[in-house]
Amino acid sequence: MRKVAIIGVGVEGFRPAIRDLSYKEMVYRAAVKAYTNADIDPRKEVDTFISCEEDFSMGTSITDEYAPDQLGGAQRSVQTITGDGIQGMAAAYMQIATGMFDVAVVEAQSRISDMLTPNQIQHFALDPIFVRQFNSTHHSIAALEKQAYQHAFGVSDEIIAEVAVKNYRNAILNPIAAYGMNASKEDILETEIISAPLREGEVAEHADGAIVVVMASEDIIKQKNVTPVWVKGISYATNTPNVETRDWKTATYAKLCADRAYKMAGITDPKSQIDLFEIDDTYAFKELQHLEALGIFSFGEAAKALADGKLERGGDLPVNVSGGVLGVGNGHDVNGLQRVAEIVDQLTGEAGKRTVSGAKTGLAFSWRGVPTTAGALAILSVE
Amino acid sequence: MLPKKRTMTDAPTHEVRGGFPVHYHYTVGIVGEIFFNGLKEKKLLAVTCDECSKTYFPPRMYCEDCFVELTDKEFKVLEQEGTIESFTKTYKDHRGDPLSEPYYLALIKINGADTVFFHKLVNVDEPKIGMSVKPVWSDSPKASLFDIIGFEPV
Ligand SMILES: [Zn+2]
Numbered sequence: 001m002r003k004v005a006i007i008g009v010g011v012e013g014f015r016p017a018i019r020d021l022s023y024k025e026m027v028y029r030a031a032v033k034a035y036t037n038a039d040i041d042p043r044k045e046v047d048t049f050i051s052c053e054e055d056f057s058m059g060t061s062i063t064d065e066y067a068p069d070q071l072g073g074a075q076r077s078v079q080t081i082t083g084d085g086i087q088g089m090a091a092a093y094m095q096i097a098t099g100m101f102d103v104a105v106v107e108a109q110s111r112i113s114d115m116l117t118p119n120q121i122q123h124f125a126l127d128p129i130f131v132r133q134f135n136s137t138h139h140s141i142a143a144l145e146k147q148a149y150q151h152a153f154g155v156s157d158e159i160i161a162e163v164a165v166k167n168y169r170n171a172i173l174n175p176i177a178a179y180g181m182n183a184s185k186e187d188i189l190e191t192e193i194i195s196a197p198l199r200e201g202e203v204a205e206h207a208d209g210a211i212v213v214v215m216a217s218e219d220i221i222k223q224k225n226v227t228p229v230w231v232k233g234i235s236y237a238t239n240t241p242n243v244e245t246r247d248w249k250t251a252t253y254a255k256l257c258a259d260r261a262y263k264m265a266g267i268t269d270p271k272s273q274i275d276l277f278e279i280d281d282t283y284a285f286k287e288l289q290h291l292e293a294l295g296i297f298s299f300g301e302a303a304k305a306l307a308d309g310k311l312e313r314g315g316d317l318p319v320n321v322s323g324g325v326l327g328v329g330n331g332h333d334v335n336g337l338q339r340v341a342e343i344v345d346q347l348t349g350e351a352g353k354r355t356v357s358g359a360k361t362g363l364a365f366s367w368r369g370v371p372t373t374a375g376a377l378a379i380l381s382v383e
Numbered sequence: 384m385l386p387k388k389r390t391m392t393d394a395p396t397h398e399v400r401g402g403f404p405v406h407y408h409y410t411v412g413i414v415g416e417i418f419f420n421g422l423k424e425k426k427l428l429a430v431t432c433d434e435c436s437k438t439y440f441p442p443r444m445y446c447e448d449c450f451v452e453l454t455d456k457e458f459k460v461l462e463q464e465g466t467i468e469s470f471t472k473t474y475k476d477h478r479g480d481p482l483s484e485p486y487y488l489a490l491i492k493i494n495g496a497d498t499v500f501f502h503k504l505v506n507v508d509e510p511k512i513g514m515s516v517k518p519v520w521s522d523s524p525k526a527s528l529f530d531i532i533g534f535e536p537v
Contacts, residue, residue, distance in 0.1 A: 019398075059401065116402070119479035128409045130441065131501050133528050136473045140488050143471035148490075151469070151512045195473040195488075240447055244439070244498040248469055248490065 001097040003218040005228030006380065008038025009337075009344050013209020014178040014329045017113035023058070027070040027109055027210045034212035035072070039224050040103065042072030046214070047101035049073035051080045052088040052108040052333045056121050059114055071107055071212065083236075084108070084366045085211065085337035086376035090234045092215045102217045109210035110331030118206065126371050131243055136195070139203060141243070141370045143195035146285045148248040150197065153300030155288065157197060161188035162306055163284040164202050164326055170313065171323025173354045176341070178207040178329035188284075202284035207329020211337035227348045232361070233265030233379035238372070246373050251286070254293035254365060257377035262295075265379040270295055274379070275359040276346055277317065278339035280367040281324040290365060291319065294377075318356050321346070336366030336376055347382045414444045417458055423526040427461040427518070429496055440496035464537060465493035467514045470504060491516060491534055505533030 010033030012018075012026050021029065035042050051067035060066060064080030067073070081088045085108035092104035112118055119137065126132040126141070149155065162185055171180035183201070191201035221228045237256035240246050258270075267273050277296070281287035288302035296317065297305055305311055311319040322328055322342035325335050343362035345351040361381040368374040411419060414430070418441045421428035430453045431438040432446035440461060445452050470489040476482050487504035504510055505519055516534035524530035 117478070120477060123477040128407070129411055129415065130528070134488060134501075134503070135476050135482075136488055137475035137477060137479055139475070140471050140473040143473070144469045144488065144490055147471060147512070148469035193472075193474050195471045195475065198471070242447070243490070243501050244441065245447060248499075 002099060003230060004093050004096045004215055005218070005221055005230045006213055006340070006344055007216045007221060007224065007226040007228055008034045008036070008040065008214040009341050010034030010037060010212045011176050011209065011341055014176055014207040014331060014338075015209065016178050016205070016207055016329065018111070018208040019113065023109065023111045023114070024066075024070040026111070026208070027107060027212070030210040030212045031071050031105075031107070034105070034214050038214035038216075039226055040214055042105065046072065046076070046103045046105050048077040048079070048092070048095060049105045049107070050088040050091055051078065052083055052085045052106070053080060054082045054333065056124070057115070057332060058111065067107070071105055073105070083374070084333055084335065084368055084376045085213070086234070086340065086364065086366050086378050087236045087336070089213065089215065089231070089340070089378060090236055090376065093231055093234050096215060096217050102220050104215045106213045106215065106337070107210065108334035108337050110206070110208050110334045112206040112332065113208050122370065127243065131371070138370045139198055140195040142283045143198040145248050146198055146283065149285055149289050152249040155285070155300060155303045157189060158185060159303040159307060160202060160285045160288070161185045163281060163287045164188045166306070166312065167281055167287070167320050167324040167326040170321055170354070171327025173352070174323050174328065174342075176209070176338075177323040177327045179205060179327050180323060198283065204282045204325040204330035207331055209329070209331055209334060211334055211341055213337060213340060227382065229344050229347050229380050229382055231378060232381045233261035233267065234377070235260035235264070236374070236376040238374040241371070241373055243371070250299065251289050251293035251367070251375070253367070253373045253375040254290045254377075255295070257365065257375045258294045261377045261379050267379065270363070271317065274361050274363045276321060276343065276356045276362045277319045278322060278342050278362065278364045279319055279324070280335065280339075280365055280375070281320055281326050282330055282335070282367065282369055284326065286367065287319060287324065290367065294363070294365060313354065313356060321351075321354050321356060332369060336364065339364035339366055340378055340380065343380050347380065412444065413454060414442050418442055419526040421458075422528070422530040423524045425520050425524060425530070427463060427493055428458045429461050429493070430456050430458050437497045438495060439498050440493050440500060461493045461495045464515060464517050465491045465496070465500070465534070467504070467510055467512055467516060468492050468499050469512060470510045489534065502531060503533035504535070506535040
């Protein structure tokens with residue numbers, strides 16, 4: 001199988017609400033940046049395009065029909081994946097590694113500000129027979145999980161608030177982040193309760209934006225003046241989606257992703273072999289729960305590492321230097337590519353003041369949000 | 384408070400409104416019929432997989448671990464008591480608007496079941512994980528999830 005790398009990334013956004021560009025214009029802008037970085041002409045050199053989006057999010061039935069032209073993909077092989085951008089990258093990886101295609105483009109976007117009823121759309125994702133009949137916010141599912149996690153491993157609201165403090169602060173230095181800010185633990189703990197023990201300050205606010213990623217085979221890379229970021233491992237997994245049978249304390253889907261991707265990438269000791277982590281933190285407690293499921297810490301220990309400063313940009317195990325989903329803004333299916341974009345910036349020397357010195361390998365992990373138990377993971381490296 | 388509420392950073396020049404009504408009637412299924420008819424008789428019906436011994440409440444047509452059919456198994460009546468596995472006091476409705484009366488939702492493991500049941504807690508001030516609870520039944524059950532008004536402390 002051929003080696004596969006990312007050769008260019010383009011980002012438009014993220015902003016709390018993009019009201020000047022149409023969604024097509026927003027994606028076009030991101031695509032132009034990606035193709036410039038990748039030194040590639042989409043009309044001549046890209047073989048296939050993968051768009052990650054959902055009808056309800058985009059506000060159009062059969063929305064995949066509207067995906068090609070803003071990517072330069074009209075009259076080409078185009079597919080849509082109703083999933084996270086890293087799931088799209090996994091499809092691109094397979095298509096390139098097997099020799100089917102040489103160059104693939106993956107796109108994901110968020111236009112949540114276009115939705116006038118975003119909460120109802122998320123509520124509509126709940127099981128209609130056993131869960132949705134209750135008139136409750138979809139966040140109550142995350143609240144049940146937070147409560148179970150805290151109770152099982154003795155993790156306090158105070159330390160979970162510190163996750164949000166760190167990530168909002170990290171976002172200040174990230175030009176693509178919509179929610180960079182200096183907030184104190186007290187600020188977070190004083191925000192409104194949505195569904196106890198979950199407060200507004202620990203839930204990622206929505207943002208609009210688009211990310212386009214160009215991936216290519218090693219054969220193409222030899223002909224180009226680009227810095228390849230190799231995809232060493234990539235995986236996706238779903239635990240059972242049912243509330244009756246899912247694991248409420250630990251993020252089993254993250255463990256399933258890690259087991260596969262670590263094996264593929266030859267990772268036996270993630271703590272020493274991976275230099276930085278971009279981990280879903282749509283709800284602040286998820287950062288800790290995900291780190292534990294990924295085998296970085298044993299259960300309940302991620303909170304201690306955070307308290308000791310190990311997860312800071314200058315710490316042993318920097319987590320969400322980008323600001324995470326909390327800091328960059330929740331774009332749903334584009335969240336995975338937010339994580340990937342940060343790792344690519346870091347590994348190619350484009351991270352400016354956010355730079356984690358000496359970083360060669362990074363891990364991006366995304367979760368598809370309530371009510372899913374679905375995750376996707378990529379291990380990226382310049383070595 | 385955090386300066387976190389979404390704001391319209393760029394004023395729109397023009398926008399076009401759109402939407403459509405979507406409505407469904409979801410079929411509860413063969414085993415769903417058994418479960419809901421059980422509620423009408425104020426019974427909690429469960430089914431056990433022979434291969435892994437997992438007891439499903441609510442019951443299922445198949446075991447999701449072993450992928451074997453359970454429809455031909457005997458549906459057993461569970462006792463009307465369980466424990467709280469997790470709970471939340473929810474303050475917002477499905478639109479994200481404040482609820483006039485915040486209420487408790489919980490995951491309840493009925494004694495004898497290996498799965499949890501998503502429902503309300505009632506008549507409780509300070510729920511705790513591990514607390515024993517029992518169903519409070521409607522006076523006129525009609526094969527609905529709300530034949531159980533909620534679960535209250537034993
Ligand atoms: Zn079984």
